Amino acid sequence: MLVALVDTGVSNLTSLTNALSRLGASYEINSSKLLEANAIIIPGVGSYDAAAKKINLVRNFLLDAISKEIPILGICLGYQLLLESSEEGKEKGLGIFKGKAVKFSGVKVPHIGWNTLENLKEDKITEGIKENSYVYFVHSYYPLLEEDIALAKTTYGVSFASIAKKKTVYGFQFHPEKSGTVGLKLLENFLRLSK
């Protein structure tokens, strides 16, 4: 099992690579062999514009990967890069998901801490995950989708799609690598999509 991590340069990948190792997966960071990987993860903490510029450099590879049904997972900012745009910056996103990232208002920002996954929909990725399971969030912008692709929602001032899915592309707004056993299970489910 080889996972290709697309590092947009501002992320701390230690926790994620530790989690992948725990699951017995090997990984390559910014591999030139993106299309030979079994799965692709776009992690991300940091500023939108810097990350968007970098992700657009591999846009065509990612679109090829989608047509080859290689599962792709965007985590936190990585999920927001899958959208068309973000209020945080001027750069365009990948536009794989219809919608944009918008800033929270009327609540404490950033949204930091453990929050629940609600309205879980059945999917391979949510197998074994119970309604209202806690996962760990750290973000100031949330995905506002213009299509009905949410597999789970989370409420913080507003209700947003904390897990979204289109074809074989997934977005997690929380950090599975920081979310204890629930997070590890979600990552494991993601890795099991590829075969």
Next chain:
Amino acid sequence: MLSKRIIPCLDVDKGKVVKGVKFKELKDAGNPVELASLYSNEGADELVFLDISASLENRSTMVNLSKEVAKVIDIPFTVGGGIKSVEDAREILRNGADKISINTLAVKNPNSIKELSSEFGSQAVVVAIDAKFKSGSYEVFIYGGTLPTGIDVVTWAKEVETRGAGEILLTSIDRDGTKQGYDINLTKMVLDVVNIPVIASGGAGYPYHFLEVFRIGADAALAAGIFHRGEYRIKEIKEFLMKEGVQVRL
């Protein structure tokens, strides 16, 4: 719904946890990595490691500690104590810590807060404020609570938010280690003026203390002795809080 966080704090001196730790399950009660793993399994929402040795070697000790802790736990953790520059912070974050906590550095060089938050994001920057009651208000102390600064806590809390802090770790020096409960008055004063999460600290001795501080709106509560001495387990406190209607992760 967002849950209230319970955060055990580990004071580390020369790579060992200090402040008597009594757990039968541990082979070496002073080993921070072993203790981190235990607390994580018991339901801690996050962990904080504070280096109190302030020795020249402390930076490399904390970098190594970050690396080792990141290998065994899958919840967020913060590292603080003796961070003197953006470089120090970078090393610690690069080795697996999610957040760094600064106190003396923030007071001596307030620009460092902005530098750190633009570099790593505000979510990675916790500003620790050590507060002591003094004639009607609270004063900020630095160097591990030994040096008064003349700065008012409420004014400083507002300023660190403006400068880009992602969270405030607010410790009452008066209550620390007393088991008398969190300083509710102090915590409320700070909660009232900032719009970033506030972690209350100092004085937790009983489950009721957590309830008190969450009821006035604290986002998280930090505690050390109550857990290290084995008086209450994290799960017990969370079960009590849940019964009282507080949102916790169980």
